[in-house]
Amino acid sequence: MKILACVKQVPDSSDTMAITPEGSRVVPTAATVFRMNRYDEFALEEALLMKERIPGTEVHAVTVGPERAGSTLRRALETGADHGIHILTPEVAYLDPFAVASLIASWARTRDYDLILAGVMAEDDMEGQTGQLLAAILDLPCVTSVMEARVRPADNEIDLEREIEGGLRMSVLTRMPAVLTIQSGINTPRYPSLSHVLRARRQAFEVMAMDGPALPGPLSRCTGVRLPEISSQGVIIAGTPREKARELVRILHEHAFLA
Amino acid sequence: MDSLTLIIAEQDGSTTSQELLELVSFARMLPGGGNPTIVLVGTARKDRAEKTAATTGCPVLALTGDHLGLYNPEAFCDAVLEALGDTEPAWICLAHTSTGVDLAPRLAVNLGATCITAVEGISGTTLTRAVCAGRYCADFTPSTACTVVTVLPGAFPPLPASTDTAGPVEHRAVSPGPCRSRTLGIAENTHRDSSLKDAEVIVSAGRGVGTRENISMIRELAGVFPRAAVGASRPVCDLGWLGYAHQVGSTGQTVSPKLYIACGISGAIQHLAGMRGSQLIIAINADPDAAIFRFAHYGIVEDLTTFLPILLEELRGG
Known part of the structure; x- marks a missing residue:
């Protein structure tokens, strides 16, 4: 089997990001540290588990992003991916999910992947679209929010459980090739192993530079960013920690939650 | 069908009447x-x-077929595309549910449309949604003639039930086409726990509690109240600090206790969807910009590792 795992680089914490003075975008600062999107860690781990279970399986990892995203791809190789593809874009504040999916599709289209795995969403933009868009662009079936995946390579099928509302699970059977978006908690992502780290150090990954006309035009544009308004109904309790605790205890008594 | 705006929902599935x-x-x-x-x-x-x-x-078009009982992306997408025919809607709206967010991008690609998800505000053609765990609001504008939108449940006031005349209803049978995936059924997740549903007070832990060891203070705080339970945000369950039975949120359990104390919870939309209905919400978080404070009746900006011991001391002393 050939599996493609899509991994995105995201800021470690949005605390270190800043809004530009004109309020049009959120940008990293000198303090911003980047890492792999956690949802994609689960997708990568699921791909690696399939590789362990099914002999002859190859896992490729792909990322779309600027130069710095290479470190996230490197991490995917250190964790156990066999091959890395960096679709290199200029450092732009917002690349819409259709552009990202189109770029991944342009790589995956002719390469006969049996499965393409991605996290359910990215922690920064939280759009939750890339997997579904990719499937639609490539005309593949897609199963989202996967919490259990059992591949049956002989039948070219995969049994899946997807998470839906109210703690329910939906069972789905799909033919391969297919795109799956992986929900967090499906597995426990591993750490890089020494042997993989050493191998990854020697291993180059493929870089596809995409800029100017090669970059698909965005369908949605981000036109402004701001801090949300604090609702007027809420009261922020002030004082020293001790005073805040006493005030909270008083409020709990007032509402008769404490005997 | 001559409306410029369409709303798509399942007949039998997860979109509620309220949504x-x-x-x-x-x-x-x-x-x-x-x-x-x-x-x-x-x-x-x-x-x-x-x-x-x-x-x-509103006018209602019911697309019906025995193969449309359980949600299937390909079958649902094909049914909608067939019904659309040559019409060119400007807006297609779905609820931001497991079905809506699954279907919307597929529809958008097939219609050459922009897809914008989890929308919670609107001004003209500018749609607002939360990014970075709700820390920021961002405005998005589509650049195509048609836009597919998923709307966050709870973000807009429901239309008051109308006493006007009912809209016209059309039923149209849809025949099944080829699908590469099959939906087999829906089952209860065995990891659920009924204690959250019955609790009058829920004390919930988010990633901001810092360490697995600090969960004991969350339990201790819950223990102060009669009929209390411990809840958790998804990241805490993913880290294994608490089991998924404790998870509150759109993919966990939806709760509406009398008192909800959110400890170290940032207030991601998925979590808010599961606890917004609580009668009194108290949030404790070290980050003054955390989205949870927008929904809390009382907020305390403190680090939990230092604040919870003081609070527990005051509760015992009182």
């Missing part, structure tokens, strides 16, 4: 969205089409 009324409210705020057509996809067994036409006054 449908919220979608109508949202659609009416769209430019040219005054009289949306509601497209219900499902089996012919239910009478939801008539009920929906009566409560909303």
Whole structure:
């Protein structure tokens, strides 16, 4: 089997990001540290588990992003991916999910992947679209929010459980090739192993530079960013920690939650 | 079908009547969205089409087929595309549910449309949604003639049930086409726990509690109240600090206790969806910009590792 795992680089914490003075975008600062999107860690781990279970399986990892995203791809190789593809874009504040999916599709289209795995969403933009868009662009079936995946390579099928509302699970059977978006908690992502780290150090990954006309035009544009308004109904309790605790205890008594 | 705005929901599935009324409210705020057509996809067994036409006054198109009982992306997408024919809607609205967010991008690609998800605000053609765990609001504008939108449940006031005349209802049978995936069934997740549902007080832990060891303070705080339970945000369950039985949120359990104390919870939309209905919400978080403070009745900006011991001391002393 050939599996493609899509991994995105995201800021470690949005605390270190800043809004530009004109309020049009959120940008990293000198303090911003980047890492792999956690949802994609689960997708990568699921791909690696399939590789362990099914002999002859190859896992490729792909990322779309600027130069710095290479470190996230490197991490995917250190964790156990066999091959890395960096679709290199200029450092732009917002690349819409259709552009990202189109770029991944342009790589995956002719390469006969049996499965393409991605996290359910990215922690920064939280759009939750890339997997579904990719499937639609490539005309593949897609199963989202996967919490259990059992591949049956002989039948070219995969049994899946997807998470839906109210703690329910939906069972789905799909033919391969297919795109799956992986929900967090499906597995426990591993750490890089020494042997993989050493191998990854020697291993180059493929870089596809995409800029100017090669970059698909965005369908949605981000036109402004701001801090949300604090609702007027809420009261922020002030004082020293001790005073805040006493005030909270008083409020709990007032509402008769404490005997 | 000549509406410029369509609302798509399942006949039998996860979109609730409340969410449908919220979608109508949202659609009416769209430019040219005054009289949306509601497209219900499902089996012919239910009478939801008539009920929906009566409560909303909107025209309803019911797309029915035995293969549409359980959600399947390919079958649902094909049914909607077939019904659209040559019409060119400007807006297609779905609820931001497991179905809506699954279907919307597929529809968008097939229609050459922009897809914008988890929308919670609108001004003209500018749609607002939360990014970075709710820390920021961002405005997005589509650049195509058609836009597919998923609307966050709870973000818009539901349309008051109408006493006006019911909208017209059309039933249209859809025949099944080839699908590469099959939906086999829906089952209860065995990891659920009923204690959250019955609790009057829920003390919930988010990633901001810092360490697995600090969960004991969350338990201790819950222990102060009669009929209390411990809840958790998804990241805490993913880290294994608490089991998934404790998870509150759109993919966990939806709760509405009398008191909800959110400890170190940032307030991601998925979590808010599961606890917004709580009567009194108290949030404790070290980050003054955390989204949870927008929904809390009382907020305390403190680090939990230092604050919880003081609070527990005061509770014992009182």
